[in-house]
Amino acid sequence: MxxxxxxxxxxxxxxxxxxxxxxxxxxxxxxxxxxxxxxxxxxxxxxxxxxxxxxxxxxxxxxxxxxxxxxxxxxxxxxxxxxxxxxxxxxxxxxxxxxxxxxxxxxxxxxxxxxxxxxxxxIESHLTVCPFDVVKCSNGCGAELKRSNLKTHLTSRCSQRIVKCQYCQSSGMHIIVTSKHHLDTCTHYPVKCANKDCSLELPRIEMLSHIKACAKTLVSCEYSSIGCDKKIMRENLEKHNEESMKDHLLMAVKEVGLLRADVKMLKEKTILIDSFRGAFASMASIESVHNLATRVISFQGQSKSIQAQVTNLQAKVTRDQEERTIMQRTVQSIRGQTANLKLVQTQHCKAIESLTANVSAQQIKNKVHKHVFKLSGFTDKRDSKKAWYSPTFYTSPGGYMMALRVDVSGDASNESFIGCYVCLMAGEYDHALEWPFSGVATIELLNQLEDKNHKTYELVFDNALPQPCRERVYGKTNTLGWGFSEFIAHSELAISSTSFQYLCDDKLYFRVTVNVTSKTKPWLEETDN
Ligand SMILES: [Zn+2]
Ligand SMILES: [Zn+2]
Ligand SMILES: [Zn+2]
Ligand SMILES: [Zn+2]
Ligand SMILES: [Zn+2]
Ligand SMILES: [Zn+2]
Ligand SMILES: [Zn+2]
Missing domain, CATH: 3.30.40.10 (Zinc/RING finger domain, C3HC4 (zinc finger))
Structure with missing residues (x-):
């Protein structure tokens, strides 16, 4: 079976x-x-x-x-x-x-x-309620117990029963609400004040504000901003203020002295800025100089007013000790203003930097110098067959000395052309210049009708050139130059058009432009002797 x-x-x-x-x-x-x-x-x-x-x-x-x-x-x-x-x-x-x-x-x-x-x-209906039957906890805590004990378990023993925290009254499983983790963070769990001399016990949530007011908390002296570095129990603060009144006053006086020094330094800087303003007044950036001037004036005004305030303040210090609190506030406000002034000064420095940059740019431009020369009596010069030299000129202040040489009747091999040359001359600053000379010289025979269609040639003075043409000269007139023997044909000079005419009234005009790339020392031109 x-x-x-x-x-x-x-x-x-x-x-x-x-x-x-x-x-x-x-x-x-x-x-x-x-x-x-x-x-x-x-x-x-x-x-x-x-x-x-x-x-x-x-x-x-x-x-x-x-x-x-x-x-x-x-x-x-x-x-x-x-x-x-x-x-x-x-x-x-x-x-x-x-x-x-x-x-x-x-x-x-x-x-x-x-x-x-x-x-x-x-029996089957009895078994569903038999108090001796073993059942599992309906909360799922894992406990197995007699049905008759289930109610007590659920209400007072089960680790997963829902209870309220006795401190913060929030609800949760018993095992969680009573855990160390909850009690360590429970907002209302009673904790002791951290100051060892204070025995107060308060709900955690109230302890933060207590610490801020606890008489036993160590705090900085209220004059710490002017140099008192004492730490005192809050309850002794008043006593410290009374005992250290003299020290605090000395600190305040010293602070005022420092502020005066600051103001003095700022005034000196203002004067410096003023002189810069003068130096740059003629520059192109008139607008920014104008702004700068406006700022400087307001800056001076502020400095004066601060000076007055400081003087006033010091008078008060010596006059009345009880005004020390008011004085300290004023000192703080002056510090704020000083910081502002420093800011303004930083802006001034930036403006000066930009002006300086403009000056440098201007100086670079100035490196290119133009010189115009008039050659009159063309016919006579052509017939006499002598070389003509322009007045000497400097490529820039403190630069190379040069002259334009014009062979009006050309050279022996070709007499029907005008030859033009740039010749280095013995100049005042030669000892301070870089040799051999490098740069680009442009010779223009100017159109006398309008400012275009000039006859233009460019001469590059670099290592490709015969060295003697670029070397320093010591004699009076240097006949050795670099240029073009066939600069322009006499026949071309005779042409008369409505747009250009080079020979006019028996005169020629030449323009020489030199862009120097070798090193010059423009500041040495300022020598007075
Ligand atoms: Zn049967
Ligand atoms: Zn059966
Ligand atoms: Zn039973
Ligand atoms: Zn349970
Ligand atoms: Zn709690
Ligand atoms: Zn306390
Ligand atoms: Zn103090």
Whole structure:
């Protein structure tokens, strides 16, 4: 029979859900055989009688047997007499009544001592409330306990019961609300004042404001901004002020002295800025100089007013000691103003820098110098066949001395051209210049009708040139130059057009422009002797 039960359990695919007859402890011992299911060998539950051999089976046991037949393992036949069962059984109401009236003990009697005694009909509802039954805590804390103890557990023992924090009154699981973590952060947990001389205990949330006012907290002297570095218990502050009145006053006087020095320094800087303003007044950036001037004037005004305030303040210090608090406030305001003045000064410095940059740019421009020369009596000069030299000129202040040489009647090989040359001359600053000379000289024969269509040649003085043309000269007139022997043909001079004419009234005009790239020392030109 055991084999069959196992087969049935397997057929229902889950042995725990297989419930055939009643498996209880009967008060009157084992029930009579007529109540026993011949499949599960227990008193039959919902008993059915078969018509073949009149045996009793639980309805579940019969259903399971039928399932096995469907699965093709055995036929749906009576396990006792092996006759076909389909349609050959019926519910046996009388036996059912008798079985349900049998007396049984509670399942929890033996191990847990439940004294309950009842009928088969009642035991299942008893088991759902049996106080001796072991149940799991419904909060999920993991505890297993007698059902009778569950209520007490849930209300006063379960670690996961919901309670209120006794300090901050917030709700949460008991295990969390009473944890160290919560108490360490609980806003209302009582804590002691951190000052060791203070014994006050307060809710954590109130302690912060207490510390700010606690008489035992160490605080800085209220004159720390003018140099008193004492730390005093708050309750002793007043006493310290009285005892140190003289020291505090000395500090205040010293502070005023420092401020006066600051103001003096600022005034000196103002004068400096003023002189810069004068120096740059003629520069192109008139607008920025104007702004600068306006600022300087307002700056001077402020300086004067501060000077007046400081003098005033010092008078007050010596006059009346009780005014020390007012004085300190004034000192602070002056410090603010001084900081502002320093800011203004920084702006001035920036303006000066930009002006200086302009000056440098101007100086770079000045490096290119133009000189215009008039050659009159052209016809005579052509006939005399002598070289003509322009007046000497400096390429820039403190620069190279040069002259333009014009061979009006050309040279021996070609007399029908004018030759033009730039010649270095012995100049005053030659000793301070870089040699050989480098740069670009431009010779222009000027159109006398309008300022364009000039006859222009560029002479590059660099390493490609014969060295003697670029070297320093010591004699009076240097005839050696660099230029063009065929600068312009005499025939071209004779051409007269509406847009250009070079020879006019027997005069020629030449313009020489020199852009120096070798080093000059313009500041040395300022020598007075
Ligand atoms: Zn059964
Ligand atoms: Zn049978
Ligand atoms: Zn019980
Ligand atoms: Zn629990
Ligand atoms: Zn709390
Ligand atoms: Zn305190
Ligand atoms: Zn002090």
């Amino acid at each position: 055991a084999g069959l039960v196992e087969g049935l359990a397997e057929a229902t695919e889950d042995s725990s859900s297989f419930s055939g007859g009643y498996s209880y402890c009967f008060v009157d011992g084992d029930p009579p055989n007529k109540y026993i299911c011949h499949i599960c060998t227990l008193p039959a539950r919902d008993p059915h009688q078969v018509t073949c051999c009149y045996n009793i089976y639980c309805s579940v046991c019969l259903q399971t047997l039928k399932l096995l037949k469907v699965k093709g393992q055995n036929g749906f036949i009576c396990p006792t007499c092996r006759q076909p069962l389909e349609g050959n059984y019926f519910k046996d109401g009388r036996v059912d009544r008798e079985i349900r009236c049998l007396e049984v003990y509670c399942n929890n009697r033996m191990e847990k001592g439940c004294p309950w005694v009842g009928t088969v009909a009642n």
